[in-house]
Amino acid sequence: MTAEVLRIIERDGKVAKGKDPNLSDDRLRKLYQTMVQARILDERGLALQRQGRIGFYLQALGQEASHVGSVATLLDSDWIFPAYRQPGIPLLRGADLNHIVCEWFGTGEDPSKGRQMPVHYSLREINFVSISSPIGTQISQAAGAAMAAKIRKDDTVFMTYFGDGATSSNDFHAGMNFAAVRKAPVVFVCENNQWAISTPVSMQSGSETMAQKAIAYGMPGVRVDGNDILAVYRVCKEAVDRARRGEGPTMVETVTYRMGSHSSADDASRYRDQEEFERWRQRDPILRFQKYLRRRELWTEEWEQEISENFSATLAAAVKHAEASDKPTIQSMFEEVYMNPSKQLLEQMEQLLSLKGPESDEVGEFPL
8 A cells, every 4th residue: 555646637638648448438528527517506596595595505616526436336225324415325326416405495395305405415316325414424333334234235335425534433443343344345435635624634633644544454455646536436446347246345545635615614725825726726526527528529618518507407497496395384393204103203293293373384382
């Protein structure tokens, strides 16, 4: 294990000889389209928060290649245990955009019925497990699900995402250790974006790299340029294939950069050096992939404009729909929590509903 970072696309769009994964033209276009859509989604989401129309937002600005390239290696039947900075995954997997936007607003059409923070999606139809805000919990969850799949002898692969800060969590140790011991079919993707809110990676770990932490657990650890979508795809495809063959887990460290603030509640300019930001801005993963596609004669300005205009219009319609949608019903707080609600829970729901006025959907005051 060395500190070397695998790279395929150079900054001018050229490809290192013999390393191109040779994806089809249609696949390349789809990946690029998804990256652009993810950025548009992020820009609109943050704008809505700044306008006071939603309460919170998290961007993946600068990290599009990392999660789009990695998830593209999975089958539709495989499962994702995400963090909260991978908006391209539901877009690539064909999730209902109305479900995504309704989640921001917490409407009745939000699959979580307003129980989650904005940008904490739960999308069962695409095998996208509910995002957890507590750092690192999804790591042990993914390991456990992968262990169960192995016991059932199916060939499902699980992929989980986390940042450099999560490598300091208890769940990182537990998940990595259990998965390695049991040879569980899971791929751990550490998106090292250099910052855990305001804590730089230099203050997060004394290890030279994040990937080398895999050695202690008995699994391969690989570093890859997280702003190079082809390099991410190649490394993760090897890890997924390895897991599906029953050879156990792999940890992939995608070296990338959080170009935005941690969230809409953060101001990165207060702790981040502007020169550092400018260096990474020059490595924008979308522009880099665009240069590669130009060399392949797969990109045109007209196509770029078409992607932007079409998705922006679709997104605007989804926002309009969400703002016109009804709030979750009062009884929804009791529904879809337990498969078989207890007698006591049903009694509590009936008691709460009985407090509504005869011509009102609003619940009145509880009696003292």
